[in-house]
Amino acid sequence: MLAEKARKALAKKAAYGSDLLLPHGVSTVEERSIDSLENLDKRLKEASLLSGFNSDESGRAGSYFQKNNAVIYQKVQEAYRGQVEIMSIEEALAKYSWLKEYYWRNVPVDMDKYTAQVELWGRGGYFIRILPGARVKQPIQSCLLMDEAGECQRVHNIILAEEGSQAQVITGCTTSPSVKEGYHLGVSEFYVKKGAHLTFTMVHNWADDFHVRPRTGIMVEEDGTFINNYILLKPLRSIQSYPRAVLQGARSRARFNTIVYGRHESEIDLGSLIELNGRGTRGEAISRSLGRERAKVMMRGRLKARSNDAQAHLECRGMLLSEEAEINAVPELWVEGAPQANLTHEAAVGPVNEEAVEYLMSRGLSRDEAVSAIIQGFMQVGIQGLPDVLNNMLADILSFDSGS
């Protein structure tokens, strides 16, 4: 049934983003699983580290590692057994017959050719379940890595935060340094149950010739909170994504923090959609983007209120660091049958304030130091709990060097 729907959608273009001609079928590259992340190739350790994955697993509640199409490692730390479950999506579907209820519920399988591809030829993706009432203090980490040039990685992830649970998940999607081209299609479905609190941080580190099409749907029940942090700092060929969070339950909340550094020839089209259906729901979608060289950045945002006491705010701000870069901000506020709802937005695109740069230079900072200080501050949107390695990488990448 799903497969049939998917097949019919194989040629269906996405609503946004450049249309990709994708390979069909699954590659036959075989991978072997490993017992310990210590046995992970040094090269891959380093690549994964830059997307926030800690291969010595210290300070992590659990780990999931997928290389190309194969899950090579998955583990829940002793202290968190009975609180967290981590496994591949295939294993989870085999283990839990009820999971079918969640599979493709938040993201339609026939949304476009990318979801269709994932259904037909997807391999892996994680199933992470935080059990009812569990307070998982340390982050759960995952890494989806590509180590095969020109391949297409298709994954289907489901995160289930059961009632009253609390957790933070950090996912890095990355390539090994030698791999410069490929496709990544990632379907992610999130279910945040009553009173649960889930923070999801995704770091994307691709390479200049990568096309990336994530498809994300989030459902939040009563009193649930979903926080989504998305970080894209390295160039790629193209990415298009428009995650949709549905605040179904009363008093549920969602916040999206998105920071994007568009470089080289990157074509970036990102948005966040929050649907405020339940009573007293609150939403916030904050994005910051930098455009340099010939990057094209499209920042979308849409708030849809269907409840009279819903409140939400949308903020898209872009800074242009070169003449040729493009940033478009497209904020949308929709009120559907909820005339009392309160939606606001703020959008601004402009160059770095030259007057501010000169002011800082008059205090002895070089031009590059002045621009760095401004853009580093600009990209601070209050993302909490980033691992040090990511904070350092952020500072490093946002150190503006006009010569590079």
Add this chain to the structure above:
Amino acid sequence: MLKIHNLKVKVKGEEILKGVSLEIPRGETHILLGPNGSGKTTLLKAIMGMGSMHTTGSILLDGEEISGLSIDERARRGVGLALQRSPAIPELTLDSLLQMIGNKFGSDGMEEKIDSLNCRYLLGRGVNENFSGGEMKRSEVLQLLVQEPKVVLVDEPESGVDLENIVVIGEALKRLLKPSVKEKKRAALIITHTGHILNYLNADKGYVLLHGRIICSGNPRDIFEAINRHGFEGCMECEKCN
């Protein structure tokens, strides 16, 4: 220490300064007077190298030409400017900025400087972001204190500042310009309309800038008094100038 010769400045094709010359020896404080729009701020910015202006003429710092240098290079060589109106930088906290200035010029006595200008409660805010008039002036002077420039340029330190804060700012500038024996002496050029700042500083010389030209120079108190009595136009007719 600072010697300006025949400085001409064009902004957007219009000549704002029409050949300004002045010299401030080490250890002296000079005062720049002149009506609104006469070009005072333009002069200080030109010395600092700020604003997109086209300048000719020479600016010598300790005998070395600095007019071709970048803003930061001038700052590193010892020119410091407290602006009349400074831009808001919401991306950067005052605290981080002070640290950066400290890294360049030394952070000795930082905490005490912050307190002396009553800026501690502003540290976590964006630089000049929604600062009141007085807060902005205090933060400007604080930054100068950390920078410890050889040539101190101050644009209207007391405008929009209440009496209590004029004391704070006046004392801070006094301290900056009257360094202890072991510190090097500085030169200062200060713009004022009200002259309040003269109560704190020992000004050695005054200038009147009118329509982009220095039309008069001399004892600052005398000039100030004459302006108070006859206005700037009266200055034109002053016998000293004729």
